[in-house]
Amino acid sequence: MTLLRRLYGRLRLKVNETKSAVASVFGRKFLGYSLWVAAGGVVKRKVAAKPLLAFKHRIRELTRRSGGRSMQDVVERLRSYVQGWKAYFRLAQTPKVWRELDEWLRHRLRAIQLKHWRRGPTIYRELRALRASADVARQVAANSRRWWRNSGQSLNSILTIAYFDRLGVPRLS
Numbered sequence: 001m002t003l004l005r006r007l008y009g010r011l012r013l014k015v016n017e018t019k020s021a022v023a024s025v026f027g028r029k030f031l032g033y034s035l036w037v038a039a040g041g042v043v044k045r046k047v048a049a050k051p052l053l054a055f056k057h058r059i060r061e062l063t064r065r066s067g068g069r070s071m072q073d074v075v076e077r078l079r080s081y082v083q084g085w086k087a088y089f090r091l092a093q094t095p096k097v098w099r100e101l102d103e104w105l106r107h108r109l110r111a112i113q114l115k116h117w118r119r120g121p122t123i124y125r126e127l128r129a130l131r132a133s134a135d136v137a138r139q140v141a142a143n144s145r146r147w148w149r150n151s152g153q154s155l156n157s158i159l160t161i162a163y164f165d166r167l168g169v170p171r172l173s
Contacts, residue, residue, distance in 0.1 A: 124141035
């Protein structure tokens with residue numbers, strides 16, 4: 001590092017100590033990517049931890065249940081952000097991470113949908129309209145205020161990936 005400071009000092013450039021380091025490439029990130037060693041010793045690219053946290057934070061902002069927005073409005077706002085993020089990080093070689101983020105995003109959207117329906121009778125009626133069994137609709141409607149829990153349990157078979165595809169929700173995987 002002292003050699004770099006001296007060389008850049010001759011060019012009248014200053015080394016940013018917080019961003020620069022002489023270290024292994026596996027502990028560092030570059031333009032939002034970091035490297036990892038897969039099975040067989042193959043080096044692959046992944047999204048670094050900090051951009052993943054920023055993505056999740058932004059998705060949480062866009063999919064708040066207390067926004068007073070329609071599902072279509074939420075999807076429109078999500079579409080531009082998710083598509084841009086996906087285009088930037090398309091070189092990452094981690095399909096499992098993409099699948100998990102997709103599942104988490106749909107989980108949040110299911111919770112928003114349940115909150116839009118609000119009350120037990122409405123939830124029951126809407127789930128039956130989506131061809132849910134009476135038992136599943138009754139179980140979800142009975143716990144009408146537990147949006148996050150209900151959106152992760154039995155709604156996967158009712159509000160499916162195809163349902164969100166029809167709404168226009170983009171996929172990462």
